[in-house]
Amino acid sequence: MSNIISDSVIKRMPRYYRFLNELKKQGVTRISSRELSEIMGLNASQIRQDLNCFGGFGQQGYGYNIDVLRVEIAKILGIDRLKNTILIGMGNLGKAITLHINFESKGFKLIGLFDSKESLVGQVVKNLPIRSTSTIDEFCRENLPEAAILCIPKAASEDICEQLVKLGVKGFWNFSHYDIALKYPDVKVENMHFGDSLMTLSYRLDNM
Amino acid sequence: MSNIISDSVIKRMPRYYRFLNELKKQGVTRISSRELSEIMGLNASQIRQDLNCFGGFGQQGYGYNIDVLRVEIAKILGIDRLKNTILIGMGNLGKAITLHINFESKGFKLIGLFDSKESLVGQVVKNLPIRSTSTIDEFCRENLPEAAILCIPKAASEDICEQLVKLGVKGFWNFSHYDIALKYPDVKVENMHFGDSLMTLSYRLDNM
DNA sequence: TAGATTGTTAATCGATTAACAATC
DNA sequence: TAGATTGTTAATCGATTAACAATC
Numbered sequence: 001m002s003n004i005i006s007d008s009v010i011k012r013m014p015r016y017y018r019f020l021n022e023l024k025k026q027g028v029t030r031i032s033s034r035e036l037s038e039i040m041g042l043n044a045s046q047i048r049q050d051l052n053c054f055g056g057f058g059q060q061g062y063g064y065n066i067d068v069l070r071v072e073i074a075k076i077l078g079i080d081r082l083k084n085t086i087l088i089g090m091g092n093l094g095k096a097i098t099l100h101i102n103f104e105s106k107g108f109k110l111i112g113l114f115d116s117k118e119s120l121v122g123q124v125v126k127n128l129p130i131r132s133t134s135t136i137d138e139f140c141r142e143n144l145p146e147a148a149i150l151c152i153p154k155a156a157s158e159d160i161c162e163q164l165v166k167l168g169v170k171g172f173w174n175f176s177h178y179d180i181a182l183k184y185p186d187v188k189v190e191n192m193h194f195g196d197s198l199m200t201l202s203y204r205l206d207n208m
Numbered sequence: 209m210s211n212i213i214s215d216s217v218i219k220r221m222p223r224y225y226r227f228l229n230e231l232k233k234q235g236v237t238r239i240s241s242r243e244l245s246e247i248m249g250l251n252a253s254q255i256r257q258d259l260n261c262f263g264g265f266g267q268q269g270y271g272y273n274i275d276v277l278r279v280e281i282a283k284i285l286g287i288d289r290l291k292n293t294i295l296i297g298m299g300n301l302g303k304a305i306t307l308h309i310n311f312e313s314k315g316f317k318l319i320g321l322f323d324s325k326e327s328l329v330g331q332v333v334k335n336l337p338i339r340s341t342s343t344i345d346e347f348c349r350e351n352l353p354e355a356a357i358l359c360i361p362k363a364a365s366e367d368i369c370e371q372l373v374k375l376g377v378k379g380f381w382n383f384s385h386y387d388i389a390l391k392y393p394d395v396k397v398e399n400m401h402f403g404d405s406l407m408t409l410s411y412r413l414d415n416m
Numbered sequence: 417t418a419g420a421t422t423g424t425t426a427a428t429c430g431a432t433t434a435a436c437a438a439t440c
Numbered sequence: 441t442a443g444a445t446t447g448t449t450a451a452t453c454g455a456t457t458a459a460c461a462a463t464c
Contacts, residue, residue, distance in 0.1 A: 008431065010411055014404035018385060032445060041390050044445095045433050052447060060446040061440045077407045078414030096304035097402075106403055107410030146413060171413045173406065177226060182249050188412035190405045194305075195314055196222035197398045198381065199285045202315030203218055204396035205354060205379045206286030216455065240421060252421095253457050260423060268422040269464045 005053050012050055013073055015040070020070040032063035079107035083171070084143060086112035088160055089151035090120050090130050093175060097151065098125050108147060112139055116156070133160070140167040147171040154178045213261050220258055221281055223248070228278040240271035287315035291379070292351060294320035296368055297359030298328050298338050301383060305359065306333050316355060320347055324364070341368070348375040355379040362386045 019040055023031060037044040051057055051069070054076050058064045074080055085108045087094055094115070103110050113125060116133040123130045131139065148169045150157050157178035164172075171188040172180050180189045227248055231239065245252040259265055259277075262284050266272045282288055293316045295302055302323070311318050321333060324341040331338045339347065356377045358365050365386035372380075379396040380388050388397045 005415075006431075010408060011404075013411065014401070014407040017407065018404075034445080041387075043433060045435090046431090048445090048447065049432080056447065058446050059440060060438070061444045063445065076411065078410045079407055081414060083410065083413055092304040092307045096300040099300045101402055101406070103406070106406040107414075108406060147409065170416065171409050173409055179249075188409060188416070190409040190412075192400070192402070192405055193222070194309055194400070196219075196226075197400055198309070198311070198314040198316060199222040199225065199287055200219060201355065201379050201381055201396060201398040202286045202291065203221065203284065204398075205291055206289060206315075207213075208378065208396070214455075242421080251457060253459090254455090256421090256423065257456080264423065266422050267464060268462070269420045271421065 009050050009053055013077055016047075016050070017070065017073045017077065020066055020073065023066050024070060028066055030063050030065055033058070035063070077107065079105065081107065082109040083107060083146040084109055084111045085147040085149060085173075086110075086114060086136075086139070086145045086169075087149040087151060088114045088133065088136075089156075090115040090117075090123075090125065091151065094149075094151035095125060097149065097175075098128070111143055111145060114139075136160075136163060137167065140164070140169070145169060147173065149173040150176045150178070152176055217258050217261055221285055224255075224258070225278065225281045225285065228274055228281065231274050232278060236274055238271050238273055241266070243271070285315065287313065289315065290317040291315060291354040292317055292319045293355040293357060293381075294318075294322060294344075294347070294353045294377075295357040295359060296322045296341065296344075297364075297383075298323040298325075298331075298333065299359060302357075302359035303333060305357065305383075306336070319351055319353060322347075344368075344371060345375065348372070348377070353377060355381065357381040358384045358386070360384055 019036070033044040033047045037047055048058075055072070057069050057072050082104060085103065087098060087110060090098070090113055094113070098110065098113060110126070110128065113128045113130045114133045114136055115121065115130050118132065120130045121132045146169065148164050148171075150160065150172060152160065154177040157176040161172070161178065161180055161184070165184050165187060169187075172190070174180055174189055174191045175194070177193070177195075180187060227244070241252040241255045245255055256266075263280070265277050265280050290312060293311065295306060295318060298306070298321055302321070306318065306321060318334070318336065321336050321338045322341045322344055323329065323338050326340065328338045329340045354377065356372050356379075358368065358380060360368065362385040365384040369380070369386065369388055369392070373392050373395060380398070382388055382397055382399045383402070385401070385403075388395060
């Protein structure tokens, strides 16, 4: 079933999931692609096409059962399987992400926090101790994390990345400016480039 | 010059800007679209097409002067004009963003921080006092911010958004799950959906 | 001038939208 | 059964890539 689904489709799935959760919370039990398209500001054909990449979850004449579809999308996104994850860089951003994000509802389990600053080591955040980056090797060999979150500068990311890929890390949630995909094409990367996003907004505000 | 540039093109511009800055730092003074394409992992035609949406910045037989191009892209992105900006929600995330982001190099100037929690009001972060959300109206009428950063939950965002749009805010850097564009199609929005990004990564890790 | 590389037009590829037969 | 809405194929639209004449 998981053939070559296009990136555009995959990127829309979490948004479907959010809206379906919202509808469920509102007590809605079924919805047609047309109704959903109006709520989400999309085209109904697109919704049906997107869903049919993964299977026929609807019923002719009826539409989609919201709870069924919700669960199916959760399965598609793989958020029912928690992937062990470490976070590198416990500055303001790393700390905020550790405290702010509900990892377990999104398919991840945060199991290790790391920072190179000795003054931070030992501090406990969200029940996890901050460890020294010098212990990453040991920790990874024991706990085999699949994913890593990079909240460190570009220069530091280059070395840490190389280390982590060697240790078997397969996915990166990347807040640094280091372009992981260029050097490691087989690794999965999601970039969170704050600066790029801000500059895009700047462009739009200056070209209204 | 700022005709109807496609979203795909605009979204690539900050990345060009980053790489050009890097090259400049390395002391490189000129580059051809082919060389740049190899460094960035793009197609050379695409680079030339992208740039030519905004003007002819290169020279046949020579390529592009890095510093000229850098400055041109900065102008295109409008990051030379600082747009007054307020941030709503000084929890972990809001605080981290305030401290972590270099706004002035990206076209924005953070001029006000707000939170509804009275215990936070008065605290100073990065030389700015946290103000009560009840004073937003007054503050905006005096300082006319063009942009707002939303670091508050979905429910709170709905009301704050309505208020801010009425007060003339034209752009939102949105960390909440509220879908601003649906209700305010004329307002410029850049969404930073941590959860969506994580779930996309989850999908990729479960479908390798 | 010859060589290199742009700017730009044309060809290809992929994604979105429309249409409709299948079917609940 | 008639009405509604899916799943899916076909048509359209837009974005990417290739090609090449213009020109530095």
